Amino acid sequence: MEFGTDVLTINPEHETAHIVSKMRQSVQHDFRRKGAIVGLSGGIDSATVLGLAVKAFGPSRVLAVMMPEAHSSPISEEYAARLAAQYEVVAITEDLTAGLAGLGCYTRQNDAVRSVFPDYDPSLDEIKLVLPADLLERGSLNVYSLSLTRPGGEERRKVLPVAAYLQIVAASNMKQRARMLMLYYHAEERNYAVIGTANRNEHAQGFFVKYGDGGADIQPIQHLYKTQVYQLAEYLGVTQEIIDRTPTTDTYSAECSQEEFYFRLPFKQMDLIWYGLDNDIPAAKVATALEISVIQVENVYRDLAQKARSTEYLRAKPLMVR
Amino acid sequence: MDIKERIHEFIVTNCLFGDTEYDLTDETPLLDSGIIDSTGVIELVLFVSEAFGIEVPAEDMLPENFNSITRLSNYVQMQAVASAGQ
Numbered sequence: 303m304e305f306g307t308d309v310l311t312i313n314p315e316h317e318t319a320h321i322v323s324k325m326r327q328s329v330q331h332d333f334r335r336k337g338a339i340v341g342l343s344g345g346i347d348s349a350t351v352l353g354l355a356v357k358a359f360g361p362s363r364v365l366a367v368m369m370p371e372a373h374s375s376p377i378s379e380e381y382a383a384r385l386a387a388q389y390e391v392v393a394i395t396e397d398l399t400a401g402l403a404g405l406g407c408y409t410r411q412n413d414a415v416r417s418v419f420p421d422y423d424p425s426l427d428e429i430k431l432v433l434p435a436d437l438l439e440r441g442s443l444n445v446y447s448l449s450l451t452r453p454g455g456e457e458r459r460k461v462l463p464v465a466a467y468l469q470i471v472a473a474s475n476m477k478q479r480a481r482m483l484m485l486y487y488h489a490e491e492r493n494y495a496v497i498g499t500a501n502r503n504e505h506a507q508g509f510f511v512k513y514g515d516g517g518a519d520i521q522p523i524q525h526l527y528k529t530q531v532y533q534l535a536e537y538l539g540v541t542q543e544i545i546d547r548t549p550t551t552d553t554y555s556a557e558c559s560q561e562e563f564y565f566r567l568p569f570k571q572m573d574l575i576w577y578g579l580d581n582d583i584p585a586a587k588v589a590t591a592l593e594i595s596v597i598q599v600e601n602v603y604r605d606l607a608q609k610a611r612s613t614e615y616l617r618a619k620p621l622m623v624r
Numbered sequence: 625m626d627i628k629e630r631i632h633e634f635i636v637t638n639c640l641f642g643d644t645e646y647d648l649t650d651e652t653p654l655l656d657s658g659i660i661d662s663t664g665v666i667e668l669v670l671f672v673s674e675a676f677g678i679e680v681p682a683e684d685m686l687p688e689n690f691n692s693i694t695r696l697s698n699y700v701q702m703q704a705v706a707s708a709g710q
Contacts, residue, residue: 612661
């Protein structure tokens, strides 16, 4: 099989037509809903999905919901609002901070952080979770470190003990689940369907929250690699500021790119290697095309396989015992 | 119990729900078989640190040190020697 750096190039016009047709079929005919709700984050995926929803249903049958919370970057909402205005879609803001505080999201997260850094001051310090950056070179394991940055810029990092790691993740996952709750409120109020924004990378590698951002009625870009989502975004006229923005988690108080939080490689490189793995292309062939070593490709193959395996639970539907 | 036996016992108890029937050998690929995931690696790190009194720096958390009981046992012995030499 031929493998080259252009193997993920799509025809965005044809792809859009295909997705839009499926969205109309699902929402109007299968689900019998009158429109679509999109949670708009200010990132590339939800922006692209909003563009698709507008093509499928027209702007008057689409509602964009922006759901910032205490740790969201203010720029996210600005970008999202400008995009919604460009598409002539009604956009509303639901600030989730008070609700999340009521659920103990921030307190639980802060307690877990203090178990690692006892002097942590959430009003001053910023935190994020990061994986080692040396996947290509050393194939290191996916062990999270907690990064704490003081107001002066001094950063400290510690490998997270299991209990603290699980508590921080469990607390931050409340944010995605609160967003799903809010999206379904607005969907049910209007008899609309919730349109999900997960791409192939997020779904297959487990970078989503079960019953959080994974909870939707249709996932129109779940089959697309991230680099393909960018191609669609360009075609759909997503604003340049969103296209140019580095994808972030927008979940922790410190700015945290998706690359340092989960994927460990630039998307252009990772998508091509992943395509190679998906299509049983020998590592040597991928290595030649990308001008890296076979060992480096094998390190990524191993990491992708491990992530897919360890996150099967997230993609599993509730099992029914007969 | 030697190092391998203690690691074996830990894995059976913590990662295999105490299933002693599972065919876990010293060479079973712990990561590639899914017995140990990233959370399991952190648990293993904590276990060997406390049980054998060694430090496991983040840069040593590599498949070649964790992918089998034999590899982990070799790593523990190496770290113990390094610590004793300091």
